[in-house]
Amino acid sequence: MFKSFIKKSRIKSPWLLHFDCGSCNGCDIEVLACLTPVYDIERFGIINVGNPMHADIMLVTGTVNHRNKKVLANLYEQMPHPKVVVAIGACGLSGGVFRDAYNVVGGVDKVIPVDVYVSGCPAKPEAIIDGVVMALGKFEDKVKALRTGT
Amino acid sequence: MNDYLLVAAGVLAGPVIGGLVSGADRIITARVQARVGPPLFQPFYDVAKLLGKEAVVVNVWQAFCAYAYLAASVLAVVLFFLQSDLLLIFFTQAVGALFLVGGALTSTSPFSQIGAHRELLQILTYEPLLVFVIIGIYLETHSFKIVDIFRWPEPLLLKLPFLFVVLGYALTIKLRKSPFDLSTCHHAHQELVKGLLTDYSGPFLALVEIAHWFDVVFLLCLCALFWATNWVGMAILLVVTYLLEIVIDNVTARMTWRWMLGYVWAMGLTLSLVNLIWLYAAR
Numbered sequence: 001m002f003k004s005f006i007k008k009s010r011i012k013s014p015w016l017l018h019f020d021c022g023s024c025n026g027c028d029i030e031v032l033a034c035l036t037p038v039y040d041i042e043r044f045g046i047i048n049v050g051n052p053m054h055a056d057i058m059l060v061t062g063t064v065n066h067r068n069k070k071v072l073a074n075l076y077e078q079m080p081h082p083k084v085v086v087a088i089g090a091c092g093l094s095g096g097v098f099r100d101a102y103n104v105v106g107g108v109d110k111v112i113p114v115d116v117y118v119s120g121c122p123a124k125p126e127a128i129i130d131g132v133v134m135a136l137g138k139f140e141d142k143v144k145a146l147r148t149g150t
Numbered sequence: 151m152n153d154y155l156l157v158a159a160g161v162l163a164g165p166v167i168g169g170l171v172s173g174a175d176r177i178i179t180a181r182v183q184a185r186v187g188p189p190l191f192q193p194f195y196d197v198a199k200l201l202g203k204e205a206v207v208v209n210v211w212q213a214f215c216a217y218a219y220l221a222a223s224v225l226a227v228v229l230f231f232l233q234s235d236l237l238l239i240f241f242t243q244a245v246g247a248l249f250l251v252g253g254a255l256t257s258t259s260p261f262s263q264i265g266a267h268r269e270l271l272q273i274l275t276y277e278p279l280l281v282f283v284i285i286g287i288y289l290e291t292h293s294f295k296i297v298d299i300f301r302w303p304e305p306l307l308l309k310l311p312f313l314f315v316v317l318g319y320a321l322t323i324k325l326r327k328s329p330f331d332l333s334t335c336h337h338a339h340q341e342l343v344k345g346l347l348t349d350y351s352g353p354f355l356a357l358v359e360i361a362h363w364f365d366v367v368f369l370l371c372l373c374a375l376f377w378a379t380n381w382v383g384m385a386i387l388l389v390v391t392y393l394l395e396i397v398i399d400n401v402t403a404r405m406t407w408r409w410m411l412g413y414v415w416a417m418g419l420t421l422s423l424v425n426l427i428w429l430y431a432a433r
Contacts, residue, residue: 006202009195040185042176045192050343053206053351056199080204080352146204 007143010056010082011136013045017055017079021072021108023062026122027089031059033125041129052078057135059128060114063091063098064105076112082142084135087114088128090121153232160231161224168363169193171370175396176336182400193359200356208257208349215253216354216361222246223364230371233296236284243368247273250346250358257349265345269333271407275414276320280372282422283320286313287375289429300378307376307387309432312425314376316418318391321369323414327399330414332407 020028034041035048049055052075064072076085087108090096095106108114115138118131173190180187189195207213226243229235251273254266288294290309291302299306307314323330334345342348350358373391377383 002198006198009198010202012189012195013192013199037184040180040187042180042188043186045188045195051348051351053349054344054347054355056203080206082203 007140010139014056014132014136015047015049015054016057016059016132017049017052017075018059018061019072019075021060021062021064021068021092023089023091027061027092027120030122030125031061031088031128034128039125039129041132046132052076053080055079056083056139057132058083058085059088059132060085060092060108061088063095064108064111065103066105067103069105069111072108072111081146082139084115084138084142085112086116086118086128086131086135088118088120088123088131090119093117093119096121156231156233157228160228163231163367164224164227164364165360167370168360168366169197171366171392172363175392178393178396179400182396193363197356197359200359201353203352205353206351207354211256212253212349213354215249215256216350216357218249219246219253220357220361220364222249223361223368226368227364227371230296230368233300236287236294236296236299239368240280240284243365244273244277246361246365250361254346254349259349261343261345261348265333265342265348268342268407269346271411272323272330272333275330275411276323279316279320279414279418279422282419282426283310283313283317283372286310286422286425286429289426296375299375302378305377305379305383309429310376310425312421312428314373316421316425317373317376318394319414319418321373321391322395322398323410324365324369325395327395329398329402329405330410331404332410335404
């Protein structure tokens with residue numbers, strides 16, 4: 001019974017870590033808009049935490065470059081399992097218009113495994129919330145994968 | 151037999167009352183800010199989720215400190231329900247508070263360190279005030295025993311109004327409400343990430359959260375002593391006090407520790423002394 005309550009709680013209490021990986025701030029403003037009274041994601045128990053050790057879901061916006069790829073990997077490492085990653089915006093998905101620049105590595109998935117891709121330039125708050133909800137559905141697989149050691 | 155029931159009630163009161171109060175707090179705070187807010191049971195979901203997460207500790211002492219903090223907080227509430235000695239209960243919860251700080255100090259993270267130092271200053275600020283409240287209760291009822299305080303024929307609030315305000319200061323600091331939420335606070339980020347709690351994660355953060363619920367229950371019990379003559383008066387006093395805390399939390403901004411120490415000691419100690427002298431003169 002307690003296990004099923006934990007399973008339910010994982011979906012009901014996702015804490016977000018938002019990392020700006022060199023974005024133009026368009027997507028960041030949309031992420032923060034989700035926290036305002038208009039969208040009020042605390043309704044769903046979502047809290048925006050600044051600490052990777054407390055986070056369940058990592059939202060990454062912007063292109064990854066050679067400078068910050070280590071920071072991104074480090075933040076991902078610090079999050080305790082189970083965890084999911086949501087890449088937001090054209091830049092986070094593939095590098096966007098900057099993909100051919102000499103300092104750009106590309107999308108977030110070049111450095112850490114990404115579970116959900118939210119497209120848009122910038123992505124709408126509704127799309128971001130939708131992406132987070134989709135990410136919540138992946139917790140179950142993550143826990144299973146952790147148990148089997150894959 | 152009765153004692154066992156009281157122990158069970160004390161152990162259950164923490165998670166049940168503390169969790170529900172915390173849930174109601176979040177809803178009311180959200181409504182004050184023109185938001186809808188999370189469900190009432192949100193704190194339980196948060197703790198259950200944290201318990202199900204991977205256990206990552208900085209070192210074994212941090213884990214030990216989290217358990218010790220929980221044990222001390224549970225013990226303080228259980229002793230209160232057993233209607234034991236107020237001073238004993240006070241020192242038990244003080245030990246718990248120090249273990250929480252000790253756990254944060256075992257980590258080398260600067261956020262955790264500064265948070266711990268600020269928490270020590272908060273403890274320094276509210277502990278003398280709590281002692282004065284307990285002394286005031288003793289001067290009025292001539293006993294530190296909660297059993298005797300409950301038998302006192304008239305509400306203590308009428309004789310100790312200033313000391314109740316002083317207890318309000320301690321309550322605001324202990325509940326981590328603005329303007330005293332220096333070391334860590336519930337709302338989103340602060341300048342120290344999560345301050346004191348930065349390096350507690352997963353199940354250990356859950357233990358700290360549960361211990362905090364017990365602390366909330368302990369402080370509400372202490373407030374309840376001020377109207378121990380009937381249950382209705384006690385309930386009204388507690389609800390009004392807690393609502394006032396939420397309002398204060400929402401209308402004030404975080405201040406510095408220097409301001410906290412100066413202001414709370416100046417106001418708290420003055421109000422305590424005035425009330426104690428009044429009690430002494432009235433005898």
